[in-house]
Amino acid sequence: MSNQETPHETTPNKKSLAPVPHGTGSLVSDWPIMILVRTRLLEFSRRPAAMFWTYVFPLVMMFILGSAFRSQGESVSQVAIVSGVHAAELNTLLKSSPELAVSIVAPEEGLRMLRAGRLALLIRTSTGDGVLPSSSAHAVEQPWEFVYDPQRAGGRTAELLVQQQLRLSAGAKDSLLFHRVPYSEPGGRYIDFLVPGLIGMVLLGGGLWGVGFAIVDMRIRKLLKRFLATPMRKSDFLLGIVFSRMLFVIPQIAVILLASYLAFSVSNHGPWFDFLFVVLLGGLQFAGVGLLIASRAKTMETMSGLINLVMLPMWTLSGIFFSYENFPEMLHIPIRLLPLTPLLDALRGIMLDGQSMFAFPLEMASILLWTIGTFVIALWNFRWTD
Amino acid sequence: MKFAIDCRNLRKTYPAKPPVEAVRGLDLQVQYGECFGVLGPNGAGKTTTIEILEGLLPATSGEVWILGRQWGRDNREIRQRIGVSLQETVLSDELTVAETVRLFRSFYPHALTVEQALAQVSLQEKAKSRVNKLSGGQKQRLAVACAIVSDPELLFLDEPTTGLDPTSRREVWEIIRQLRANGRTILLTTHYMDEAQRLCDRVAIFDEGRVIALGTPDELIRSLGGDQVVQFSFAKRQEPHSPVEPPTEILDTMRALPSVSLVENIAEQVRLTCQQLPAVVTALIELLRHHDFVLSDLNTREASLDDVFIHLTGKRLESDAA
Numbered sequence: 001m002s003n004q005e006t007p008h009e010t011t012p013n014k015k016s017l018a019p020v021p022h023g024t025g026s027l028v029s030d031w032p033i034m035i036l037v038r039t040r041l042l043e044f045s046r047r048p049a050a051m052f053w054t055y056v057f058p059l060v061m062m063f064i065l066g067s068a069f070r071s072q073g074e075s076v077s078q079v080a081i082v083s084g085v086h087a088a089e090l091n092t093l094l095k096s097s098p099e100l101a102v103s104i105v106a107p108e109e110g111l112r113m114l115r116a117g118r119l120a121l122l123i124r125t126s127t128g129d130g131v132l133p134s135s136s137a138h139a140v141e142q143p144w145e146f147v148y149d150p151q152r153a154g155g156r157t158a159e160l161l162v163q164q165q166l167r168l169s170a171g172a173k174d175s176l177l178f179h180r181v182p183y184s185e186p187g188g189r190y191i192d193f194l195v196p197g198l199i200g201m202v203l204l205g206g207g208l209w210g211v212g213f214a215i216v217d218m219r220i221r222k223l224l225k226r227f228l229a230t231p232m233r234k235s236d237f238l239l240g241i242v243f244s245r246m247l248f249v250i251p252q253i254a255v256i257l258l259a260s261y262l263a264f265s266v267s268n269h270g271p272w273f274d275f276l277f278v279v280l281l282g283g284l285q286f287a288g289v290g291l292l293i294a295s296r297a298k299t300m301e302t303m304s305g306l307i308n309l310v311m312l313p314m315w316t317l318s319g320i321f322f323s324y325e326n327f328p329e330m331l332h333i334p335i336r337l338l339p340l341t342p343l344l345d346a347l348r349g350i351m352l353d354g355q356s357m358f359a360f361p362l363e364m365a366s367i368l369l370w371t372i373g374t375f376v377i378a379l380w381n382f383r384w385t386d
Numbered sequence: 387m388k389f390a391i392d393c394r395n396l397r398k399t400y401p402a403k404p405p406v407e408a409v410r411g412l413d414l415q416v417q418y419g420e421c422f423g424v425l426g427p428n429g430a431g432k433t434t435t436i437e438i439l440e441g442l443l444p445a446t447s448g449e450v451w452i453l454g455r456q457w458g459r460d461n462r463e464i465r466q467r468i469g470v471s472l473q474e475t476v477l478s479d480e481l482t483v484a485e486t487v488r489l490f491r492s493f494y495p496h497a498l499t500v501e502q503a504l505a506q507v508s509l510q511e512k513a514k515s516r517v518n519k520l521s522g523g524q525k526q527r528l529a530v531a532c533a534i535v536s537d538p539e540l541l542f543l544d545e546p547t548t549g550l551d552p553t554s555r556r557e558v559w560e561i562i563r564q565l566r567a568n569g570r571t572i573l574l575t576t577h578y579m580d581e582a583q584r585l586c587d588r589v590a591i592f593d594e595g596r597v598i599a600l601g602t603p604d605e606l607i608r609s610l611g612g613d614q615v616v617q618f619s620f621a622k623r624q625e626p627h628s629p630v631e632p633p634t635e636i637l638d639t640m641r642a643l644p645s646v647s648l649v650e651n652i653a654e655q656v657r658l659t660c661q662q663l664p665a666v667v668t669a670l671i672e673l674l675r676h677h678d679f680v681l682s683d684l685n686t687r688e689a690s691l692d693d694v695f696i697h698l699t700g701k702r703l704e705s706d707a708a
Contacts, residue, residue: 221476229440229470230536231462232493385442 049301077158078325080105080113082124086142090123097165100158114147115188115352117323121158122147126179147181152190153322188352191264195256196347197320199279200340202252204314207286208293208307210245215294216303219386228384238379242287249283270350274357278350278367282343285367288374289339295381314340342366389451390540390571391416391439396448398434398595408434410595412448416573421566423582424575425691426592427701432575433473435592436544439573440470453540466494469538471529473545479518483509486517487531494536503535507561523554530561540571547581559585579691591695598698606694611647612659615689616666619654620674621682629654629682636677643669652700659689659697 028034045051079094079102081087087104094102105113105122113119126143146162148155159180183189218224227237260266268275293306317324317331318340327335335341342363349355349363357364391414398409409431416422424432437443439450441457441464450457452464477486484500491497504510507527512520520528526546533541543562547555555578562585566572576582582589583603591599591606599606607613619629620636632651640649640658643666648659660666663686674681695701 222472222474223476223478225442226470226472226475226532227493229442229465229468229472230490230493231465231495 077120118325120154200344203282207290212290212294269354285371291378292374295378339370389415392451420587421572423586423589430592431595469533469541471533484513490532503531507531612661614663616658618684619682
């Protein structure tokens with residue numbers, strides 16, 4: 001009624017609150033969808049960890065894997081010839097193919113390399129079908145045996161490449177004699193190679209998730225801080241986490257062993273004590289790695305990122321699913337410096353070749369060093385409060 | 387060993403640009419057997435102070451004695467003798483109530499039984515329930531049970547009732563009263579003024595990292611000069627629902643009314659502290675009518691610590707004022 005009489009000074013704050021109409025003339029940048037998109041982009045760009053994992057990490061992986069496979073030019077099949085008559089001659093013949101990497105090995109060594117997945121194909125003088133090797137004839141005319149695991153990628157390709165090379169050398173003559181021997185005795189199949197890889201993978205994941213993730217979760221829930229307010233010994237807490245992890249390891253590995261034995265007759269050819277010792281030490285090693293990456297992380301985003309950063313190189317390089325011998329020679333040393341590689345090498349040596357852990361002094365030393373090193377740095381660096 | 391807690395010239399500065407001074411030269415003495423309240427709005431430095439006293443945060447400077455001992459020298463002994471409930475610890479959902487208390491109990495050389503601790507917070511019937519099945523109030527009582535399982539001489543409770551419904555708050559209050567009656571020293575932080583008023587022997591009001599008032603709740607309220615508060619706004623007679631800025635000369639006239647000790651004008655709201663409520667309200671109505679104003683949004687109540695805080699800082703506390 002008397003609005004006009006109301007002194008202007010009394011309503012300045014009300015005026016500023018009056019809604020501004022969103023008419024048809026309002027800017028496109030003020031549309032709700034535009035504001036929502038802008039808000040999401042701002043939130044994302046202000047989280048450095050998210051930026052890193054989205055943009056930088058895939059590039060890092062691309063460069064690691066890309067350079068690993070590129071430096072070799074074309075892919076090369078690893079082939080070995082068992083030493084004997086004509087071996088050297090065959091070696092020279094096959095070496096002229098750029099797609100074959102050939103070496104001459106002792107019979108036992110050849111089978112071991114085949115078991116360890118370091119060879120695609122083993123060539124030896126045929127002993128079957130009553131055809132005897134002749135010392136006078138040419139290498140091309142010899143009866144050869146091609147030994148490989150038909151279950152494993154690469155064996156068949158290597159065989160075809162070798163045949164092609166032999167045909168080229170024999171000219172038009174099509175008188176090749178060869179005999180294919182599927183290598184599938186227990187201990188030498190792909191599944192035998194895979195099981196120790198899976199055991200290593202389980203130990204790796206268990207340490208990172210079971211120890212690392214669990215600790216960060218407790219830090220976020222302020223449970224670590226609450227524990228710190230009690231007279232609890234820090235060493236009791238950390239040992240409790242690690243011991244409980246080790247207790248999970250035993251049934252986990254037992255299940256894998258039992259299932260692979262029942263389904264595929266995979267078994268351990270080495271001493272059980274050594275196998276168990278290496279498994280437990282490996283579990284401890286990855287508990288240490290988990291503890292180390294959890295020692296300061298304050299958010300789940302950081303922790304997930306760190307776990308990926310640690311896990312992915314080992315998943316791809318250390319030889320869980322295929323031998324790291326397929327990578328170029330120059331990468332072997334950095335690959336063997338990763339904590340998982342020596343563990344897998346020792347486990348395969350014990351399980352597949354029946355060796356003792358003392359046959360792997362370098363590998364055992366590496367596992368021990370990783371274990372001690374990660375624990376020491378983690379304890380020194382550990383953040384209890386937020 | 388004169389005080390259960392004695393801290394002098396305590397400072398905590400967080401490195402930042404510019405540095406954040408969370409605690410700025412704080413002196414605090416808590417007697418044995420008293421329930422001492424630390425009051426203040428969010429960001430006043432309450433939690434920083436209590437975490438320094440609990441040994442969870444290092445102070446930038448200053449001295450702290452807890453039960454006559456010092457952090458850095460007697461950590462283990464202090465930790466055995468104090469009980470702590472942090473502001474937002476999330477206990478493990480997968481454990482039961484009894485398992486949780488048993489875990490905390492295991493850290494102490496001498497402790498109550500799990501049953502005794504649960505009885506003190508009336509959670510015996512929930513002993514076998516998972517933590518994730520508890521209500522907010524029950525979880526808070528469980529946190530208190532974990533803090534008292536060692537039968538501590540000194541108990542720190544950081545905002546033990548924040549976020550709880552009124553019934554649950556009263557249950558927690560009852561536990562605190564019981565502990566106090568059993569001779570425990572309690573340091574309690576809260577931003578609920580009524581909670582401090584009901585539970586605490588003495589309170590310190592914090593603002594911006596300093597103690598701005600210290601005393602029993604009664605002393606602090608009496609310092610206002612009256613125990614009744616009248617709160618209202620000015621409005622033009624023609625527009626009784628649109629508050630306007632009160633003219634200064636009328637406020638000055640109010641200060642001269644009988645028994646009025648304080649007149650404050652905060653954001654178009656006048657607060658007047660007095661002793662003779664009916665006489666003052668009658669005089670107010672008369673005074674405003676004389677100047678062609680009316681009283682808007684009038685309310686009267688007994689003075690509280692909230693009023694002390696507003697008087698000291700000119701700010702309101704975020705209080706539910708239950």
